[in-house]
Amino acid sequence: MSGQEELLLLERVLLRFGGADTDEKLEKSVGRFLCPVLLKLGTERKDVRDKTLVLTHISKQLKNRLKLAMPVDALLQQYEDSTLSSFVHNFTVVYLKMALVRIARAEQLVLVPRLLCCLEGRPVANQNAQLRVITPLLGSVELPESQVDRASWLMLRQKRRAVGSLLLEFLIDFRRLPYKKPSFTPTPEHGENRVDPGGLQGLTHASYQRASADLTVSNGYFDKLEEMKLGAVEFIASGIFAEEDVACHLLVASADTHHSVADKSDSHLKRMVGPDIWEKVPVITAVYMLLLGSTMNVPLDEVMLGSQGDTKSPTHCSVARDFVLLAILTVLQRSTEAVDQIELAVKACAVCHYSTQLKIRIQGLLLLQHICEHSSEDNATKYGASLFSYVCERIMEDESLLLCVAWP
Structure with a gap:
C-alpha cells in the first residue's frame, strides 16, 4: 500500500x-x-x-x-x-x-497467563505497567491442582525463569508498600516531588513509584492494598516458585503491620521454608539486602559511625522498617552462612546499634553473640576490634537489659 x-x-x-x-x-x-x-x-x-x-x-x-x-x-x-x-x-x-x-474480573483472570508470558523482552516501563495490572489478580488466578503441574506452570522455573524473576522482584517492592500515603518533599533539583524517605523504609523512591503508580487514594488503593497483598502471598506460596525463591517474600510479609497478612505469611513460612534454606548464599545475601538497603554499599567504618550513605539521593534505600528488621534478625541469629558473610553481619549489628528501639538493639547484641560463637578465626581476627568496640559501647548504655546481654 x-x-x-x-x-x-x-x-x-x-x-x-x-x-x-x-x-x-x-x-x-x-x-x-x-x-x-x-x-x-x-x-x-x-x-x-x-x-x-x-x-x-x-x-x-x-x-x-x-x-x-x-x-x-x-x-x-x-x-x-x-x-x-x-x-x-x-x-x-x-x-x-x-x-x-x-x-469482568473473570475475563481478566483468564488473560493473566498471556500477560505474564509477554513480559520478557519488553521495555521496563511496559513491564511495570503489565505487572501493576497483573498483581491485583494473582490471588484469584486458577492454578493446576497438583504440585508437580504447579511447579511447571508457565515454565516460570525453567524456560521463562526471567519472567518469574521479574514478577518476584516486583512483588517484593509491592509487599513493602505502606498502608498510608507517604508525604512528598519538593526537590527542585530533580524537577519533581519525591517521597519522604522516612515513609518508605526499605524502598527507594523509584521502587515506590514502580509498584504504586496506578494505585491512588481515589481508586480505593488503601482499602484494597491489604486484600491484594494477601492474594500475592497465596500466589507465591502456591508451589509455583521454589522455596528459596519465596523465602524472603514470606519473611517480609510475616512482619506486615496488618495481622491478616502477617499471620497467613507466617503460616506459609513455617510450612515451606526449612532451616537449610537460610544456609544458602543467595538467600542470605538477599536477606541482608532487605535489612541494610543502601547501607550494604557503604564502607564498614562509616556504617560503624552511623552513616547510611547519601540519604538525599533518589536511589537511596533506607534500612528495613522495625518489624521487618526484627523478623530478619531472628533468621540471621540461626544461620551459619549469615556469620560467614561477616562484613554484612557487622553492618547489621551497627544498624541495630543506632536504632531508637531497645528491642532492636538487644537483638543486635544477640546477633553479635551469634557471630562470636560461629565466626572463623580469620574473620574474628579481621573484625574483632570493631566487634569489641561495639560491645564496649553497649556496656556503657544505661538500659539494664542491654547490660545483661552485653556483659557475658
Whole structure:
C-alpha cells in the first residue's frame, strides 16, 4: 500500500470517529480500527505517523466512557507480536490497560497467563505497567491442582525463569508498600516531588513509584492494598516458585503491620521454608539486602559511625522498617552462612546499634553473640576490634537489659 493510500485511509478513519454520534457507533469503530491505526505507528513514513493523531481523538472519546467495550483480545495479540516495533508496543500497552479495566474480573483472570508470558523482552516501563495490572489478580488466578503441574506452570522455573524473576522482584517492592500515603518533599533539583524517605523504609523512591503508580487514594488503593497483598502471598506460596525463591517474600510479609497478612505469611513460612534454606548464599545475601538497603554499599567504618550513605539521593534505600528488621534478625541469629558473610553481619549489628528501639538493639547484641560463637578465626581476627568496640559501647548504655546481654 502506498503512503498516499495510507493517508487516505487514516483520513477516512478520522471521519468515521468524528461521525460516531452514539456509543454503539463509537464502540464499533474502536473495535474495527484501533489496532490497525496503532500498527501505522511503526511505518517509516513520517507523514503517515503524524496522521495517527487520530489516536488522540480516540483517547478523548474513550476517557469518560468506561462502559464502552474495547478489542482486548486483538490488542493483546498485537502486543504479543514480538516482530512489531517498540513504538507500536508502547502505545498498544496503553490501550490494553484501558481495555482490561472494562471487562469482568473473570475475563481478566483468564488473560493473566498471556500477560505474564509477554513480559520478557519488553521495555521496563511496559513491564511495570503489565505487572501493576497483573498483581491485583494473582490471588484469584486458577492454578493446576497438583504440585508437580504447579511447579511447571508457565515454565516460570525453567524456560521463562526471567519472567518469574521479574514478577518476584516486583512483588517484593509491592509487599513493602505502606498502608498510608507517604508525604512528598519538593526537590527542585530533580524537577519533581519525591517521597519522604522516612515513609518508605526499605524502598527507594523509584521502587515506590514502580509498584504504586496506578494505585491512588481515589481508586480505593488503601482499602484494597491489604486484600491484594494477601492474594500475592497465596500466589507465591502456591508451589509455583521454589522455596528459596519465596523465602524472603514470606519473611517480609510475616512482619506486615496488618495481622491478616502477617499471620497467613507466617503460616506459609513455617510450612515451606526449612532451616537449610537460610544456609544458602543467595538467600542470605538477599536477606541482608532487605535489612541494610543502601547501607550494604557503604564502607564498614562509616556504617560503624552511623552513616547510611547519601540519604538525599533518589536511589537511596533506607534500612528495613522495625518489624521487618526484627523478623530478619531472628533468621540471621540461626544461620551459619549469615556469620560467614561477616562484613554484612557487622553492618547489621551497627544498624541495630543506632536504632531508637531497645528491642532492636538487644537483638543486635544477640546477633553479635551469634557471630562470636560461629565466626572463623580469620574473620574474628579481621573484625574483632570493631566487634569489641561495639560491645564496649553497649556496656556503657544505661538500659539494664542491654547490660545483661552485653556483659557475658
